[in-house]
Each structure stands twice: as structure tokens, then as C-alpha cells.
Amino acid sequence: MRKIKIFCFALLWLAQNARAQQQTRLTTNWEFLKQDLGGIWEAVRPVTAGNPESLPLWQKVQLPHCFNARDAVDPDVNYYQGPGWYRTQLDINNPYANGRTLLHFEGAGQKTDVYIYTTKVASHLGGYDEWVADITQAVADFKKTDVFKKQFKGKIPLSIRCDNSRDLESIPSQLSDFNVYGGLYRYVNLVYTPVLSFDKVFASVTLEAGRQSAKLNVKARFYNPVNIPSAAGEIKVTDPAGKIIAQTKYSLNNLDGDSQIGSFNIKKPQLWSPDDPSLYTVEVTVNNNGQTCTHTEKTGFRDFKFVDNGPFMLNGKRLLLRGTHRHEDHAGVAAAMTEKMMHTEMQQMKDMGVNFIRLGHYQQSRIILNLCDSLGILVWEEEPWCRGGLGGEKYKNQARTMLTNMIEQHYNHPAIILWGLGNENDWAGDFPEFDKEKIRAFMKEQNDRAHRLDPSRKTTIRRCDFCADITDVYSPSIWAGWYRGVYTEYKQSTEEEFKKVKHFFHAEWGGDSHALRHSENPDKALAEIKSGSGTDERLGDASLIGGAARVSKDGDWSESYICNLFDWHLKEQETMPWLTGSAFWVYKDFSTPIRPDNPIPYMNQKGVVERDGTPKESYYVFQSYWTTRPMAHIYGHSWPVRWGDAGEQKMVKVYSNCDNAELFVNGKSYGTRKRNSQDFPAAGLHWLVTFNKGNNDIKVVAHKGKTTVADQITQEYQIDKWGKPAQLQLEKINDADGIQTVQVKLLDNKGVLCLDAQNWVTFSLAGDGTLLDDLGTSRGSRKVQVYNGRAIISLKTNGGKSAVAVQSPALPSIILNL
Template sequence: MIQLKVQNVSQRKIEREREMLLFKINFKKSALFMLTILLVFTLVIPGVSAEQAEKSNLKSTVVNSGRMVENIDNDWTFYKGAQGVEENFSAINFNDSSWQKIRLPHTWNAEDGSGIAKNYEGDGWYRKKLDIPETYKGKKIFLQFEAANKEAEVFVNGKSVHTNIGGYLAFTVDITDYVSYGQKNIIAVRVNNEVKDSAPLQGDFTFFGGIYRSVNLLVTDKSHIDVEDYGSSGVYVTTPNDKSIEENAEVTLTVPVKVDRHDIESKSNSIEVRAEIKDAEGKVRSRTELKVDGKKLKSADVSGDSVDFTGTMKVNNPHLWNGTKDPYQYTVEVKVTRKGELIDQVNEKVGFRYFSVDPDKGFILNGKSYPLHGVNIHQDRKGYGNAVPNEVRAEDFELIEEIGVNTLRVAHYPHSQYVYNKADEMGLVVWAEMPLVNTMSLTAEFSNNAEKQLTEMIKQNYNHPSIVTWGLQNEFGGNGFYTSRNASESLEEQYAAATQLIERLAKKAEELDPNRPTTHAIQGNNSRDPEGYKEVLDRHLAWNEGGSIDVASFNTYFGWYYNKAGDLADYLDTLHEKHPNVPLGISEYGGGANPYQHDLIDEEFINNWNSAASRGPWQPEEFQNYLHESAWSIISERPWLWATHVWNMFDFGVAGKNEATTPGINTKGLVSHDRQLKKDAFYFYKAQWNKEDKFVYITSRRYSEREESITSVKVYSNLEEVTLTVNGEDYGKGRMQQPGVFVWDGVKLNETGNVVVASAKKADGTNVADTVTTWKVVKYSSRN
């Protein structure tokens, strides 16, 4: 057992759509709407948390225990394009009146990021006037970017202050020495989403450009919890990953603090750092004073201005974070004081849990078997690109909760803190992943930046109880090469370089977080070169066998890109037999579907399907259903799989892709790109995973024009028995094809006017039913 160590018109259209959707969401959820109104009056009161402010769509100032956080998403101007030779877009006196007025989050690929043509890649410029009052003198002033893709150069009053490379993680910029107090300051940001020499170099998803997450102005005392430690909160909470925490959860705290030289040199040095752990009810369960090498600061040997304060606390008989059943969390409060006066504070949510992965028993949470079944998610949405406000992203989690998953693979890059916070709250076990996808470059800059992005991911997400593994790569070498198709290096040389990078990343992950394992998503097979991909499998599993990576999963598309759907069983069993000491899972599986394309899925259809068809214009919904039914029947019989993740929860944007008459969209989602339509396969998994929300669902409901008057009817349900009536004729109880799937053969349809009703009784005797009235029989010749 392994202990888990567009411009102008287009953009205005998008803004209108966004505002309308936000209005609908707030109107529908009146409680949330009222909370937002209430926050207008409370956001300026000391003690309001940044998390509360984040939930508001308003410009807010948060005065929280010695530090000030102001969201500055509003009132930016934007220009899509590069700066001319004679221009200076960052200059104080530059006239940006012709630029587009926008608010963050923002992407310039909201429309072309999911279209048939290649999306725009290049520079985009942002400008904002920012008031810095005289009262901020003597303070430290920072800009906190939650993310900007992919390269972001920050200017303050015409001077370049910082350049960040990496599009999916937060970064903090110290602007103290560049601002003018008591007047307007000009913040300019040049963002570029071209590939260049950093991960990811490629991937089957759009590289949306822009400042697509929020930006905050942060003001602190000169002595403060470090806000520049790779974009993290500066508070790291560690608990042992073993059974001992059931009785005694020993918490180790590490808090890097920037201490002003005056405080260090002062004879009356009175900087203190204290911590408390509070339960969900607000009761203090433990407290301690953090020290430097076991000493108070004034007694410690300090060099430089960054000091690590450490300490331990114990919580007796803690309430465990126990997945979706009971995602209980505590709050760790860390306070910095000077002469007893509070000058800084950071609060972090944590959860106590222990877990392991066993090659034969799968995932184990808090000492009990906890099979992981769930979905992959991307971060984009129709009309928004990747710049999706949290209020809108919330709908994703309502759908995720409805389908009944207990795990998320957050692909293929780190997502926002909102996502991980929701996972914590909902009890979802998370695979977090760095954006090393398909290929690498052989430069030192690439490898150094990859390690930087891994470090940022781990440090920024260290305290989330939901996260159980760090993903190091996705389909690395999956194209048959690791650098480029026309590389001068041999495949062996490329693999050697890839191995060196993977080992470096694995070592860094172990150093930063020994309590979570590393994992990777291996491209599992390919019809074009089965032997070549077998070699990829062997090469990548060698990283597991050699101890570099702890856990493995496979992206498998049996029946879609290659082989037949049923071949997945032998594939998994062979891998398990050949690698008995490696925990194995499935990181991706499924197939695409246009929910308005339909067909009869028989042996002839299945036998004629091939890789070319999977990339073609015809992807009937029924075939997606077939693939998921088949895959799940195999997966559910193999409890040793440590985790399985459907690809994908939602359709997502891939600029330039053109399949299933849906340009720019990967159609493998269970829900449409705009989240307005749940495909049949959504309900298949709801029948498997959600046992609380009782339902009946008639499949192929959008297959309204049929050629045959005698047909089969299939229903998904999480109830034990389902009956069917068609046009008043009782067809009785359905034949159970597999759990959750009921079938009736030989059902007769009229040419028009069909009423199809499936119903079932709940345990309390009440009836649940679903009705379809749109089916009609139309001869093939009359439809063409």
C-alpha cells in the first residue's frame, strides 16, 4: 500500500448576455441576491472576509485585521493588438479614450475561442487609473492577479515592474516603490497568449488570452505575512496522513513573515505571531504562539527580511473531513501583532482526513474503501470563454452535485481558488494538475518555468482538504514525440529529456508536500500506431515502477478512437496483471455527442465506427450513451481502479476544431457548452451515482423524427422498477439492461401524436414520471 505521501460589437453582445445571465441567476436565487445586497452595507466593516467579498459582484473594500484588500475589477480599458513602434501604451499621458471599456474577468477570445477559425493569439493591453491615497504612505502595496494567460507584464506609471510567465496561477506584484501617493496612478498590463517557451505548448483546448480572473489591490503593514511566496496565502497547515489523527490531529504551521528591518533591529521588538484553530461552530479548539527556530523573534538569529514562523497545535478527537458524506472544515487563524496591536491576519480553511491508495483495493479515505467516480472539468463556457464570474461558475457545481460525482480531475491546468473552495465544501476529492500537456521544449527556461508552475500550484493550494494528488503531466509524448514531430533529436533522446523533467518535478513535489502523491494521465492507446503507443505506456509506467511518480491513470477511448468498447476490460486487466504494484485508474474516457443528432446503434453502426468517424460531422447522442453504458459496466466491476473520471462534464472550446457540425467545440461533455442542455449520458451517471434525487428519464427524447414505427425505448432511473405506457398502451416493467438502465422492445409508435410516459414509485409510494410527446414516424424519403 502506498501511503499518500471580440472587439467592440462582439464584446458588447457578450457583456449583455453576461449581464442577463447574472440577472437571471440572482433573480432565481433570491436568497443569494439578498445576501449580495446585504454585503453592500457590510463590506467596509472590519472583519469581513475576502471570501465574502469574492461572492459579491460589486467593487469592494475589505478591511480585515490590519490589511486592506480592494477588488479592482471595474473600470479598465482594453486594446487587442501589439503596441506600435512609436507608441507607449503604458505611459501616464497615453490617451486610451478610444480603447474598449471593460471589466474583469475578461478574455479577448470569448467568441473566437470556440469557433471554426484559429483564435487570436498575440498581445492584448489593459489600462486602469488607480487612486493611491496619502494614508497608504509607510505601507506595502501589492497587486494580486488571480491569473492572466499566458505572459503578463505589469507596468506602473510607465515603468515595467514585473513579468509573469504561466497562465493559470496567481501572482503578486510589489508596486510600493512605483506609485505616487495622493493622485491617480496608471496601471498597464500587456498580456500575451502565444505559445512561446513555457507549458503548455499545445493541447486540445483553447489558449484564451486576457486577465481572465480577478485583480485585487492589497495594502499591508511593512511587517506582514508573506504575500509574495509564489502567490500563496503565506499560511501552510500540515497534518499527518495517518490514522493517528482520529484521536489527535497534530497540526504543524509554517508561516513566512516579511519583517521590517526596523522591527528586527528595535530593542523593544514585539512582533508576535499567534494561531488558533476554530471548529465550524467558531469554538477555539487549539492555540499557540509561532516562533523562529523555537525562539521569540527578538531572541532569534535573523538574516534578511523573510522569517519562517513555525509551531504545532493539537485538536483532540477532530471531526473528520469525510468526502461528500460529511465535508467538515475547521478554520486556522494566524495573527501578527506589534506591541499587542493586530497588524495582519490570514484565515485558512482546513480539513482533517487521511487517505491511501492501494493497487488492489483502490482509494481509501479515513480507513474505509471510498471508490472514486467522477468527471473532468475545463474552466470555459459559451459567451464567456475562460473569463467566467464565480456567480456563473456556481451553476457548474450545481450540475456536478446533481449528477452525484465524488471526485473531480481539474484539467489540464490549475483552476481558480473558487473551484477548490467549492470542492472542499462539497466533499469532492480532487486531482489538481499542472499544465504540462503533450510536449516540452529542451530549453532550461522551459524546465525552470515548469518547476515554477508546479511550485505555485502546490503552495497556492496546499491547505485544501479536497486535493489528494498533484498531476504532473497529461498525454506527455502521446503524439509519438516529446518535443516536436520534426525534432532533430531521436525519440530515445527526447524520452531521456522527458524523464529528467518528470523526475525533477516529482522530486520538487515530494519536497514541497510529502503527504500527497503525484500522478499522471497517460495516453492509453491509439489505432494508428498500437505498438508505438504500447511503447509509450511502458515508458511512462516505468516512471511509476522506478518510484518517480506514485499513481497512474490512463486516457482511454475504447470504441471511440480505436478498438471496440468492450476491449477496455482486457486492457485494464492486462495492465493490472503486468503492474501489480502500481495503483491504476482512468483519467479520461467517453465519446462525443451532438444532442440533436440521432441514430440506431446496432452492430453494423458499431463495426463501421472508426477513428476518422470520431472526428467527422456525425456524432449521434445514442452512440455516446452506448459508450458510457459499456465503459461503466466494466469500471464498476473493477474496484481496484483508484479513480475514474469521465471526459468531460461540459462541452468546451477548441478553436479550429470542427466535429459534429459544432465548430470550435469538443463535444464529449455530458452537458452543453452553455450549460442549458443535459445530454442523455448525464442522466445515465445520475442513475449510477445520485441515489437521493429520485428520477425517471426517457432517453433519445430529442430523436423526434424516426424511420421505424416499431422501436425500442430506453429509460435511465435510480429507482428499482420502471413501467412504460405509450399512447395509453401499458408495456409493463422494463427489462434491466444494467443497473439504472431499463429497456422495452417492440414498442409501437403512431405517425404523430405519440405520448410516451415512463413512471416509477418511490419508497414512500409517490410517483415519479417523465413524458415525451415529440416523437413521430417520418419515412426516410420524405425527410430529404
């Protein structure tokens, strides 16, 4: 069997260049099979349409596509881990004489084999790095066959096998708190290049002379499968305004390895920063026998420093890193996010004030890195050595390769400042042996590798204290107010950990919140928590049963509590001048196989937006601290009914970055308050008010300089007391554009809404409609804990009739005909 060379190092120019080489995203005309085949012949053998013996049955899909788009959050099954096949037929017409035809994979999970007809042309191990398969020879050979002309009518059959089966000798560990997805969940590109092209171009930047000048060095690695001995070309450097500021020609007599092809002195460079993410363009050409290949890179001029036992500096000035984390995961598609989805998500982060992101826990899409560059978001990117211990040579070789690929493929992004070498490597479980010294030895090896590949950036890990001295920057475990302790211990815990290392960063803090669940007494659980016993996460703390009292187990998982926790952390960070920064975990709720009992099964609910990007109330807490564009948000947009006694005073909170704000309830002013970040909660923008029974109109008017912003909501106030839930009430609350939405309420035996109920409910559907479930959201899960005595779900009517049923343990089921 012929194997054509596979390149594990992706060609970085593929996303930018269509002028001198041609690329096409292969998104349509794919078929998918969620199982294995008996062999490659089953993917390409002749079949007759409609023949019941033409098995197995394939389904039509578009790329990107993930095996686990729905089953990752199906409450009744484990998510699928195994092989799956994709197939399509290509028109191959390379315009370059003797040119190369390539398939560029931006990421495929987790092990991938590529076939042209029955010939395997490439294999790749690793679900997150980019790679290229050269199919030139296999296509040429197949075009000579009668099968090409007769059976496939001039098209090239392409078949791809992806496999995310469990494998202890592969990273990341299956003990990780995220799904190890399968499929072609990032874009696949068909690329035509001249016979000589670029594999990579490395643009390294050094600021000099008080940042009034900079040196730009350019190296190239060529893709040269026929061993052309020499080449010549040109380099152009363009400033952010599109003006060419430097150019030169080069010639080489040896194309092996990485070749220095240009060096430039740039006067008064525009510095890249979160406030002004100025990007320069480096365009490189190579010429051979009348064919020209052009490669384009973006780069930026900036320098940074983690001050010894001090803060973080960017371009000579202190910058508090205001960060979050990201998984590639989204409602309805899992890892198969489109470019539009990614852009929307990253812009939403920027609008919240994020200037730093940790991409956990694996190399992420080139699209995300490009967005971080253009939006001005600094990056910690991480290899997928996550939990489980340390395997054998196969395991370590994969880690070596994936770290190398990540650094080389994303080398030019000015947004990146940290290479993450691992996550929670103190977490045993995949192997009989857990040897700390062996883990330390491999961590040192990876640390050396990262510095050798890229001396300009720092290395880091999170939560592995026995390796804290190896990397340049260390992040310990501090979960004040969630897994351990109370949130008022945050500053003290952070100071203690800060003193233990030279360069400190706080990655991962926060807690879960069940979207649409609110509380009149959110901090109640803190009274049961023993303070002074540490704020780190320990084995078993994530469990919802057993162990010491902790908010993660004993709290109400309300949006109200998590807003207080975030609010406290953020106000404290403003009083910590030595702090480099922090990144709360995590920006968006994401699926995980190890949390089946969470209020939304198989969901980690620590995001400030839901899995579909819908903001929770906590989004606006961060926005009030981290942004400058005037905003004001009354807490409770997703809290339709509050409760208490008649005449009881209730707190209304407004999250705003404005100088002052005035609150009105039912037309009555409750006065103007000045914002003061140290006046907890809500930076002093909180009022005690008396609600009327029934509906109450709440409005705030806030001022920042000469700018005025306002926000308003309506909340019902319930004074009727309730007993235990005794009955379900099901009603349709919306019907538009073929989508119907229903809501179930839990009532006591007197028909009073049980506003603190947290019972489980399960929706089901019969008839013509389709239930919009398995989305991993509060409104898109057929099994879910109720939020304040209610739960919502929607369905597509498909133009027909349906019946929705709701079950809840120990309560009579109910059916609604639609």
C-alpha cells in the same frame, strides 16, 4: 527603470480576509485594446475625447475578461494569439502607516507586464498560477509628480499587458487540445496590508490513533519587505460548527523562511469526505507596532491510500472515485468565468454524483478549489506540462516554478489528493529532438520536487508509458469504443493495464456527442470496428479522416451512442472491486484550436453538458448510477421526432436510480421493471413499445422506497420515408424578451424531413439584430452540422428588423424576414 519586487507565490489569505487587511476586486472601469502598443506612453498619454487622432481606440470591458471570448470558436478564423492591453485608474489610499499596496492576480494569460504610469513594476510568466505585484513604491513616487495632480486628478494609472503569443519554450504546448487563452481572465485584487503580513500559511494534518485524534501543524511564511526582525501573534482553530477548539500564542525572533508557529492535538476530529465535507478554520495573526494582520485558512482531517494493486481508500474505507475533468472555458466568455458561473458548474457536477475531478491541464482558480473543499469533490490538479516534448532551461524553469506555485498555493485544500506532473508527454512535435531519457529525467526531477514540497500527497501522470514507473499513480490511455476498439472491451483492457502498475487510475474515457443529435441505430458503426487490436488512442486517431475504422471517425456522434458507451462503462465499474476509480473526459464541451472540422467547429464535444452548461442526455446516465436522491429521466427530451415503420417496436429507455419504474405511452401501461445495473441498457429500465404516427405522450413513474418521482415527454413519430436533402425550410419558433429563435429544416424534394441528415449549414444576419453565435453550442453556432435534419440559432432583435439567411452546400439558400 525601477522594478519593484514581484511575488510569484500568491498570498493565500487574500480571498478570506478583509478584517485586518483590505482587498477590493477590480472588476469595473477597465479599457481593453486587442493589439500591441508602440510603448507604454500610448496607454497613459493625454487624449481628447472624440479626437479622431486619439488612436488606437480602446473598448470598455469588465473583469474577468478574455481576449478570446468569441474568436475561440469563430468558424472562419484562427483564434487571436498576441498581445493585448488593459488600463484603468485607481484611487490608492492605504490605511496602514508604511503599509504595502499590492495587486493580486488570480491568473492572467500568458505573459504579463504591469505598469504604474510609465514604470514597469512587475512581470510574470505563466497563465494559471497566482502572483502578486507590490506597487507601493511606484505609487508613492508617482504621487509626488505634477502629472498625478494635474493630468490624472489624484488617480493612479495602471496599465497591464498580457500576451498569449505562440512560444515553443513555454508551457503548455500549442499542440494541446485546448486554447491557450490570453487576458485578465481571473480576478485582479487591490490589496492593502500592514508593513508585516503573511505570504503563506501551511496547515498540515496527520490522523492518528485509529482516526480518533489528529495532529495539526502550522507554519508561516511572512511577507517582510523591510526586514522586521521579530514578531508575535496568535493561532485559533475553529471546528465546522464555529466553536474554537484550540488556540495558542507564538513569538519569533527570525522571520526568514517557513517558521513553525503552532502544533495542536485535535481529539475526535470530524473527518472530511465527499458525503460530509467538514472544514476546520485556522486563523493566524501577526502583530507589529500596533498593526495586526489576520490570515485565515480552511483545512480538513482525512487520510487516503491507493492500495497496492487494489482500490482507493478514504478514511479507512473503500471509495470508488467517480470522476470527471474540467477546463476553465464557457460559452460567451471563454476562460473569463465569473464566480457565479463556477459555483453553478461545480454544484451541477455534485448533483450528478461526481466525487472526484481532474483539473486539466493546469492550475485552476482558487474559487474552484474552495468549491471542491466545500462540496466534497476530491481533486487531481496538474501542472501545464502538456504534449510537445521537452524544451530547454527556460522551459524547464517555468515548469519548476509553476509546479511549486501550484503546490504551495493550494497546499491546504483537503480535497486535493494527487499532484499531476504532466499529460501525454509521449506526444512529440515542438522540438527537433524527442529524447525519452531526457523526459524521464525531468519527470523524476519534478516528482522529487512535488514530494519534497508536499510529502502528504501522491504524484501522477496520464499517458506516458515510458514514465509510468516514476510517479505514485499512473493512468494509461483506454478509449474503448471511441478512438479504438468497442466499448464492450473496456473491462478487459482495464484489467490488463491495471496489472502493469502498482497504483492504477483511469483518467480520460468517453467520446464526442453532438448535442440534439439522436439515432435509431446508434451502435451501427461498431460492426465495422476490429476488436482485439487495443483500446488506446494513437497518433491520428482523433482525425476525422484516414486510418482504421473507429467510432470517432465512422460513428454518428449521436447522444444515443455516447449514452450507451457511458452506460456500459458504468455498469462494468460496479463489478470491478479492485478499481480505484475513473474520470470520464470531459464534464463540459470546451473549445480547442485543433478540431476545426467537428460538428461544431473548434469544439471538443465530449462533455455531458454543452459549453453553456445545458445538460445532454448523458448527464442523466451518470446521475442514475452515481446519486441517491430519487430521479428518473426518459431518454429523448431533446429528440422531438423519432422515425421508423408503422407498427415497428421501438425502445424507450429511462435512466433512474429508483428500485423500479412503470412506463406509460399514450396512457397505456407497458409494465413495471426493476432496476438491475447489469441489465444493459439503462439498468433494465427499457421497454419495447409501438408508437402512433404523429405525437406520442411518454411518461414514467418510478419508486424508491416510499418516494415517487415521474418524468414525461412528447415525441412525434414519423413513418414517411425521405430521400436526399433537396431544400431548406426556415421558420421562427420563439419570440420573447427581445430574443427570437429560428430553426432550419432539411427536406427532400417531396417536403419530407430528412431525419438522418448531417449536412453543414451556415447562418447569417442582416439588419438591426445581433446573431447569438460564436458560443460553441449546438444552438449558438453560425456554422454547424445539423442534428436530425435541423439546426437552431437565436438573435437579439435590438428593437428592429432583421433578415436571417441560411446556406448549405449544394442546396438553394433561404432567407427569412423577421
